[in-house]
Amino acid sequence: MMKPLAELADDLAAGRTTSQELTEAALARIDDPAGEGARAFFKVYHEAAIASAKASDQARQHGVVPSLLAGIPVSIKDLCDVAGEVTHAGSIVRQDAPPAREDAPTVARLRAAGAVIMGRTNMVEFAMGGLGTNDHYGTPKNPWDRKTGRVPGGSTSGGAVSVSDGMAAAALGTDTAGSVRIPAALCGMAGFKPTARRVPTAGIFPLSRTLDSVGPLAPTIQCCALVDAIFAGEAPREIIPQPLQGLLQGLRFAVPKHLVLDDLDPDVSGGFERSLSKLSAAGVQISHIDFPELARIPVINRIGGFSTAEAYALHRDVLDRAGNQYDRNVAARIRLGETWTAADYLDLIDIRAEMIATAHQRSSPFDAIVMPTTPIVACPIDEVADGDVWVDRNRQYLRNTIVSNFLDRCSLTVPCHDPGAAPVGFMLMGEAMADHRLLQIGAAVEACIRPSPE
Numbered sequence: 001m002m003k004p005l006a007e008l009a010d011d012l013a014a015g016r017t018t019s020q021e022l023t024e025a026a027l028a029r030i031d032d033p034a035g036e037g038a039r040a041f042f043k044v045y046h047e048a049a050i051a052s053a054k055a056s057d058q059a060r061q062h063g064v065v066p067s068l069l070a071g072i073p074v075s076i077k078d079l080c081d082v083a084g085e086v087t088h089a090g091s092i093v094r095q096d097a098p099p100a101r102e103d104a105p106t107v108a109r110l111r112a113a114g115a116v117i118m119g120r121t122n123m124v125e126f127a128m129g130g131l132g133t134n135d136h137y138g139t140p141k142n143p144w145d146r147k148t149g150r151v152p153g154g155s156t157s158g159g160a161v162s163v164s165d166g167m168a169a170a171a172l173g174t175d176t177a178g179s180v181r182i183p184a185a186l187c188g189m190a191g192f193k194p195t196a197r198r199v200p201t202a203g204i205f206p207l208s209r210t211l212d213s214v215g216p217l218a219p220t221i222q223c224c225a226l227v228d229a230i231f232a233g234e235a236p237r238e239i240i241p242q243p244l245q246g247l248l249q250g251l252r253f254a255v256p257k258h259l260v261l262d263d264l265d266p267d268v269s270g271g272f273e274r275s276l277s278k279l280s281a282a283g284v285q286i287s288h289i290d291f292p293e294l295a296r297i298p299v300i301n302r303i304g305g306f307s308t309a310e311a312y313a314l315h316r317d318v319l320d321r322a323g324n325q326y327d328r329n330v331a332a333r334i335r336l337g338e339t340w341t342a343a344d345y346l347d348l349i350d351i352r353a354e355m356i357a358t359a360h361q362r363s364s365p366f367d368a369i370v371m372p373t374t375p376i377v378a379c380p381i382d383e384v385a386d387g388d389v390w391v392d393r394n395r396q397y398l399r400n401t402i403v404s405n406f407l408d409r410c411s412l413t414v415p416c417h418d419p420g421a422a423p424v425g426f427m428l429m430g431e432a433m434a435d436h437r438l439l440q441i442g443a444a445v446e447a448c449i450r451p452s453p454e
Contacts, residue, residue: 002189002219005226008169009068012060019060019071022169023053023116026073030118030167037167039138040158042078042088044119049073052116059114068226068236070114075168077159078120079127080104081203089205090123090155092136093318093325104203106172106214106231113230118168121158127174127207128311128330130182130397131384132157135327142378143187144423150378153183153397159217160187170218170227176207176307178373178401180215181413185373185425190446191217192224192412193404195433199231206314210306211405221414221443228439237436247444249283251367253428256291259298260371260400267417271424272372275416275449282448291362291369293355297406298399300351304336305406309345312337329390352406359407360431368441371400373413373425400427410435414446 011017030037030044037044056071081087081100088094103111110117122137124130132154133139140161142150152161159171160183173180175193184191196213206212216227229236255261255276264272280286311334312319323331363369374397384390404411409432413425426449430438 002163002166003169004220005068005072005169005218005223008072009070012071013065019053019056019116020050022071023049023073023118026118026167029165036140036161036165039140040122040161040165040167041075041118042090042120042122042137042158043085045117049116049118056114056116065114067113067230069110069170069230072115072170073118073168074110074115074170074172074227075118075121075159075162076107076110076172077156077174078123079174079205080107080120080172081205082107082120087205089127090125090134090137091326093322100203102203105200107203109230109233110172115230118162121156121162121171123157123159124155124179125327125330126205126311126315126334127155127176127179128307128333129154130178130394130401131390132160132183132186133381133384133390139381141381144378149381151186151381151384153186153374153378155179156183156217160184160189163187163189163217163219170216170223172227172231173215173217174204174207175213175215175401175405176211177398177405180217181373181401181411181425181427182397184217185413185415185427186378186423188415188417188423189217189219190221190224190412190414190442191215192221192228192439192442193410194228194232194435195410196405196408198433198435199228206310208307208310210310213405221412221439221446224412225439225443228435247440248279248448250285251283251441252285252287252365253279253368253370254287254289254291254363254366255370256294257288258291259294260403263375264372265376267377267422268372268375268424271416271418272426275426276370278449279445287366289362291359293359293362294403296355297403300348301402301406303339304333306348308333308337309340309348310337312340329387329394332387356407356432363429363431368438369429371427371429373400373427375399377422377424404429408432410438412438412442414442414449415451416449417451419451
C-alpha cells in the first residue's frame, strides 16, 4: 500500500524509521527480479541513494531537516537533466549526446529539499504517447491485473509504477497532453498538472515548448501539493485549513456535455457517476453545461497540434539520419509535424488564445470543471502491439487530459474506482494560476470519493 508523504515524514521525525531504512526497502523492490524495477527504471542510483539517505539521517540528528520531503525516496523521469549524465528521454537515439552540465531546476530543488533520488524512470520515447509503452527498454506493467500485463499509462510510465510498487514515495513527471494524469489514473494514484508557467521546464528535454509542464505523481493530493511546492520553489502549505464538509459544501462543479463523456467504458462511467453522487450528497452543486469549444480540440489537433509541430522542429535532423532507431509509432507521430506550415502554426496560436478566453467565460462561475481522466481503463499491452491499435488507443487516453494543456489550465486526478476494480481517475480542471485553490478542492474531493481500503 502506498504511504502518504506526511506519514513517512512523521515516522522519520518520531524515529520510527530512518531514511536509510526507507531507501534500502525501495532499492530492494527495484532490484526484485520478480518485480517491475528493471522496466520501471532506466537507471538506478544505488550507491548515491544510500549515501544521500545516510547524510539525511545524520543531518536530522543535528536538527537539520530542510523540508517534509527530507530523507524520502523519490524518482525522476528520464527527461530530466542530471549533472554529468546524458539525458536519454527514453530513447536509444541520444546515447552519444553530451552529458548535462547541471541539474534541471526541479531536480536541484528536490536535492535542496533533502529528497533521496532513487533513479531515472522509464518513459515513452521522447514523451510522445499516453500508453506508456517503450520498445527500447520495455514497458512496466500496470499494478492492476499484472497477470494480464496492462499498460501503465504514459508518458510517465516508470514514474507511476515506481510509486505504486513502493520503489519511490513520489515521482517527478511531465505533462504535455496528460503524461502525469493518465498514468496516475490508470495506476490508481493522484497526479497534478500545474499551470505550465508555475514550474520551470529548463533542463527537461522538451516535447512541446508551448504545452510542457512538470508535475508530481504521488499517493494523495496532499502529497502532490507538497512536491509541487518544491518544484515551484514555494513554501509548502497546509491545503485543507478547515473541516472537509465545510470545504465541499456549496462548491460548484461543472460537467461538460461535449466530448469528455463520449464513449466511456462501464468501469469509467460507473466510477464517475458514483463520484458525482457522493459529491452531491456532500453539498457540491453539480451542473451539466454546454462547452462546445471542447469538441473543437480533437479537430484542431487532428494532425497533432503543437506537440507534433514543435517536436518535428526539434527532431527533424535526427529523424533524417537515424529515423530507423526511433520507435515506429513515435516517429510516425513526430513526422506529422512535417506537413505544418508557418501559417498553420500561427493560426493555431491565435485559435488557442481565442479558445482560452472563451473557455474562461464558460468556466469562471464554477469552482472546477470535472470529467473522467480517461474514457477507458488500462488495456492489455499485447493489444497495442499493432500500430493502428496503438494510434487509436493513444488518442482515446489523451482525449480528456489534453483539454487542460490546450486551455493553459491546472488539473489533477484522484482515484474513484471500487476497491479491487480497474483503477479509474476523476479529473478536476481549474483556472490558469489557480493551482493552490484546485489542490485544496482536490484534496477534499479525494477524501470524499477515494476507494475504501480493501
